[in-house]
Amino acid sequence: MYFSRKILMVSLLCIYASCNADAQRGGLSLDYYIETCPSVEEIVRSETERIMSIAPTLAAPLLRLHFHDCFVRVSSYDIGCDGSVLLNSTKNSKAEKDSPPNFTLRGYGSIERVKAAVEEKCPGVVSCADIVALVARDAVSILKGPYWKVPLGRRDGRISNASEALANIPAPTFNFTQLKASFAVKGLTSKDLVVLSGSHTIGTSHCSTIATRLYNFSGTGAPDPSMDPEYVARLKSRCRPTDNTTLVEMDPGSFRTFDLHYYENVGKRRGLFTSDSTLLSDGLAGSYVRRQGSLATAAEFFEDFSDSMVKLGSIGVLTGKEGEIRKRCDAVN
Template sequence: MFYKQLLKNQVQGKMEIGQRVLLCLHIQLIIVVMVLNHSNAQGLKLGFYSETCPNAESIIRKTTYGFISRAPTLAAPLLRLHFHDCFVRGCDGSVLLNSTKNQAEKDAIPNLSLRGYHVIDAVKSAVEQACPGVVSCADILALVARDSVSMINGPSWKVPLGRRDGRVSKLSEALANLPSPFFNITQLKQNFASKGLNMKDLAVLLGGHTIGTSHCVAFGLRLYNFSGKGDADPSMDLTYVTQLKQKCKPGDITSLVEMDPGSFKTFDEAYYTLVSKRRGLFGSDAALLNNAETKAYVLQASRHGSTFAKDFAVSMEKMGKVEVLTGNQGEIRKHCAMVN
């Protein structure tokens, strides 16, 4: 018995040592990833194209304005394109790549509703005429997102440049990395933290839902079968449920609903007022009320004197630096939908 117990203790001791080693390696890996992300982000700078393509930013802004002036509602999908790009492989333009032998990000279910690619293509074409092979699609995405939001009276923010374009785009990675409209607060926290974004960034960036529309399928379960018993989500305001049911019938996959009813074309704080009244469209919107920090931000942003516009600018600049490629990494694509 003594030797059996001794052997057992030795085995347990070795297991504990092994677990500690694995933990240390895991921590070291996280530190290495953070250092690499930080060092890559340091490769970005304002005025990056001042010598190689001095008119790049003005060309991008002018071309973007041509589209937004005719169709202001394009601002929301263009902002969403940038967001979906940065959450998969970082801000490397991989969301723009077409499928080839493998299925690309844009063909993943969460990305099937993305639009605005024609704007990016037009901007890229205009920049290529002025400066062939100089400005990346990833930088164009970041600038177009900023410019389109500011053109509908939203905030503007600094966009340091120097991103390079990635050569890889995988459908599976989009499914694994994009935050779902069905996520609870724990899942959202983990998802944003994996990109170096904190709880305030989470609350602020979801405020982008102040503009744009959504297909009924993205929230239909909240109306008709939340717990699998034909019921509605109890966290959702009943009057709002009734209104949404008039627009979205069971199984509806085509109809569109305003994410911020009444001001979905205006970049304002109305989103937070709706969320505070349990009228957030997605489960992920409602989840903001299930964490003390994000709930406090929702309530603060819904009141007079909100700092939302300023906060959004800060978080967007931060998001635009996630896992970027710089220096000799990646490439500068000639066409945004395909690698060189």
């Protein structure tokens, strides 16, 4: 009797503790701005809606910005989602945004616009890093994807270094082992990897990113043999070998809706990058891809995606008195 009551109490404590831990990951909390800027989420939401009503294709890059922000500065400095991706290069330092993996990033102006709207109401209070996290969530949910609560309280970093972006952002040519290692350094699992790769259900890629895969895979002068030949033919008809400007849809036919089609495509050997196709080479990730690709509803994926985004958004955050609250997002104060 005593034993079972003790087990019950321990279980209840664990449930409470894990909920609390989720809400307060890495020193962040859901009600961080309740006194200092209670309307921050409404302001960000309405600005993001306004931006997307004018330029709907910006949703995908805005999600990608958050990923690229969180993945840099981690391995050597234990810093992640600190708004460093938004800083401009200076006379003395080349910033992350001027590093090859970020040449195709967009949406900096939108973040600056949202920040200006927040500053108008709550000057000097809300970090750019938090704004990036909120905008990413809102962009996904506006495209009919999941909605998750974003723990807040990130502070902005003062350093942005191009070589760190190059060293930390995974390449589209990565195989599963490389991707898994790249995610593990940030405390993310293979499940987070396969779930977050589901982001490629929205957005576009430049032809130049896939040229080698289509025309000269591993120096063979032929396409990647693991790709569906029909899909290769369709991509080749859009992308000439030296094309640097044309865009292709990451999830053909539904690249503006956050849904399960990405998994359906990858399961049919229509992953756009090696990093997408390679998910099939791992037991756990492969079965996740096949399962989600066959489901009628996205409920499970949406829940998984929300959980993994909260984890992603908590990587190496600066809190308390660390860093600063930038006045504008592209320069330190």
